[in-house]
Amino acid sequence: MISSYEVQFNTDDLIRIGRTSRVYRGYYHNNDVAVKVFDDMFNTDPFALEQAVAKEISIWKDLSGKPYILKLIGACTKVNHPFIVSELCKSTxxxxxxxxxxxxxxxxxxxxxxxxxxxxxxxxxxxxxxxxxxxxxxxxxxxxDFGLGRNLLRANAEINAKPRKSxxxxxxxxxxxxxxxxxxxxxxxxxxxxxxxxxxxxxxxxxxxxxxxxxxxxxxxxxxxxxxxxxxxxxxxxxxxxxxxxxxxxxxxxxxxxxxxxxxxxxxxxEAVNKIDWTIFISYAWANSKEAFLKGSTKSMAACGPCDPRELARKLTASGHRTWLDVDRIKAGKPLFENLVDAMKPAKLAVICVSNEYAESENCMREFKFLRELKIPYVLVAVGSNVGYANGQEWRQTVVGFLSGDKLYIDTKGSSKDKFSSEVYATILDAVEDELHTSASMAKHTTLKRSTTTVSDVERVETIQDTVESAQENAKHGDIKAQITIGRMLQQGDGIEKDLAKAMDWFKSAGLAGDVTSKIEVARMYENGEGSPVNLVEALHWYLEAANQNDSHAQYMVGEYYRRGLGMPNPTKPRHTNEILSSGQFRR
Missing domain, CATH: 1.10.510.10 (Transferase(Phosphotransferase) domain 1)
Incomplete structure (x- = not known):
């Protein structure tokens, strides 16, 4: 609330007449403002008027300052003619x-x-x-206004006064x-x-x-x-x-x-299309978006699950959390990552739609690392499907999983035919609002500041040397997660020189320690000649190791190898996959 002594206006400077009020040009601390003064018809019950105005002021206060909402300066209700002070506008x-x-x-x-x-x-x-x-x-x-006149007229009706003509x-x-x-x-x-x-x-x-x-x-x-x-x-x-x-x-x-x-x-x-009016930055891989497939931006729906990141962005916006989504806001004629940097910097939160495809995408990894460099809080939502993977959770053994530590994530994976349930969305919305509340509280009570990294840092926005050194040290001491992380880094050349042979060695170490995902990765690398010449005998061996841990994908691959007579030193007559799987015997 503001004092009536802080505002000056002359009734000769009338701007407009409304159904419940008059608006005048006025001055507040030597600045031009609009002063909305409520009519005499409410004076029969000042308390009813004060309550009605206070209710609307509380709503307006929450909205003021957001794009395309009139800025509220204050209100004074403890006078004979209550008034509201707002930004002075030039026209309608x-x-x-x-x-x-x-x-x-x-x-x-x-x-x-x-x-x-x-x-x-x-x-x-x-x-x-x-x-x-x-x-x-x-x-x-x-x-x-946001219904202010309606509420005042309702209050006025309760005291039997006649409003101005419609x-x-x-x-x-x-x-x-x-x-x-x-x-x-x-x-x-x-x-x-x-x-x-x-x-x-x-x-x-x-x-x-x-x-x-x-x-x-x-x-x-x-x-x-x-x-x-x-x-x-x-x-x-x-x-x-x-x-x-x-x-x-x-x-x-x-x-x-x-x-x-x-x-x-x-x-x-x-430029209004690109005006900064978002709170949440959406980071995702197009391969996980059914909408991207339907628009011809991706070639397959195989990696699409029930939660389309683009649909999630729109649901969040409809819930009052404005989002930045690349397809809606990218500026033409500007390099892609500069667009992304400009979008990340004002965001208060990122929703990272993580998946195996996300972890394998160079652009997505750059986004992820820059979000961390800016120290932007984030919520992890696992999206996509399990198609083509052992369990769809391989991303947890990559740099994304390693840098996220033990941060919880919301799992939405499934078939592209599955429905994105309201219960799952409610869980995501709760996590988003909790993270925003926590971040706002920290910003208010600490002196931590966000990084001032600029667009000039685009080439490599974050050095992960510390991460590499830490992972290598932990890997040498038998940390399976660190072994997998170093393997992925070497495999992708991510923050470290690419070396497929060394990557395979680290996956073997993790596999020998019992990690089924690493066993499958070693088998795949032997199968494709990555880090070693093609060796189907070794590929079958590692698939068998994983199959004996009841991994369905590995069991399927073993069945396929036997059906086609692959990977066996002394090939026998190929057998049907179902026969192999039903036998329960996978060891050589």
Whole structure:
């Protein structure tokens, strides 16, 4: 709260009149501000007004400072005429677009971002229209009020006062809003957004000349809608009609609207598409995304599990945690990793969708190491499938697993046909919110600072020499996990000179100590001639060793070797795989 003595305004500097208040130009600590003063009609019960304002201020305070949300400065309720002080804006969306028609795509995009933010916080605007969207001094859209007028009118009704005549917002109301104002949801705002789109395209009020009752009757049907504007972009027109679906569930959400606008009008929107408005950076391998496959970005769905990282990003955004996802925000004409660096640095949390494919990807490993260099907290989510692997957990024996230490992860693996359950998503969301809360608490109570590493460090952002030396020392003393880590590093040339022969030696050491994954890796390397000439006899030997530990993948490979007569010094007649597996005899 602020003191009434800190704010000065003159009633002659009236900016606009609303249904429950008047807005004046004022000054707060010598800065221009907007002062919203509530009407005399509430003076019969100052306590009811104070309670209504306080409720909305608490909501606005949580949203203030986020992109495309009007900045709240403070409020004063302990006076005869309570008021709210906010950022002073230069115009409204309807007036601005009328003067600058080329800005329509950007303004619509920014409004959709603002809606996405408030809906993610469980807030419904209730009165979305061109004149209720403000334009900041920097020419950006800003949402405000968030149902403040509605709550005040409700409080006013309880004390039997008469509100000012309606300002016509019902022209933008959804069908359910006209029938029962208490049934309003976020999807009601989407209907109003469709009407706002039409308004900005035509510079006209929807259903102009119609009474409230006439409009209510018209919009209860599927067919009666505003006419298609002349020369309107067909994509915008299609989007408007989706927003005007009679069933709220058939309307797109704010995230989907933003996606449609960003995808189809990226050039027209400009830098607003890349504005820093995310909290979470999503790190993942495209091979684990079914959406990437359907769009032709990957050749196979074999590595896709029920949790598509792109779907996860959108679910998090819909839950109020804005995400940075490469396919949505990469800037054209800029090197890939510079884009990624720019995105990581402001993030408060990373969700790392780890998998075997992730651990094998050079780009993903660079992302992972840079996230660690920036000391960005992260949540590990195991994605993908087990296809082509012994158990799908091989990533735990790589640099990712070694550097993550004993950090817990959420397992979502399975077939691409499996469903991404709401229970699994709830677990991920809980982990994300817990990590964000923990990180915020640490930032508040410690003096730790994030690394100031810059884009110039892109070539090799983190030296892992300490990791290599530590792993080598531990490996020499029989640490199986360290042996596997050094093997992977040597195998991939990751932070150490590539040497497949030495890599095989370390995998053998871990295998002889009983690690089944290492045994399979040695078999695979003999099979493919990596670190040694092709030797199917040795490959079969190591597969047999793993099969005797009840590894199903190794058992299958042994069966295949016997069926095809491979790897045996004195080949016998090939036998059917099922016969070999059912025998239970794998040793030579």
């Amino acid at each position: 969306a309807d007036v601005f677009v009328r003067r600058h028609p080329q800005s329509i795509f950007r303004i619509l995009y920014e409004i959709s971002c603002g809606l996405e933010t408030i809906h993610g916080h469980g807030v419904v605007h209730h009165a979305l229209r061109g004149s209720n969207v403000l334009i900041t001094p920097e020419n950006h859209a800003a949402l405000a 300002t016509g917002t019902h022209h933008w109301f959804s069908p359910e809003q006209t029938l029962d104002p208490t049934s309003v949801t976020a999807k009601s705002d989407i209907w109003s957004f469709g009407m706002l789109m039409w308004e900005l395209c035509t510079n006209q009020m929807p259903f102009e000349g119609k009474t409230r009752e006439q409009i209510a009757a018209i919009i209860q049907t599927e067919t009666e809608r505003p006419e298609m504007p002349e020369e309107v972009n067909p994509i915008l027109w299609d989007l408007m009609n989706k927003c005007w679906s009679l069933s709220p569930s058939a309307r797109p959400n704010a995230f989907e609207i933003r996606e449609i606008l960003a995808t189809n009008f990226r050039d027209e929107i400009g």
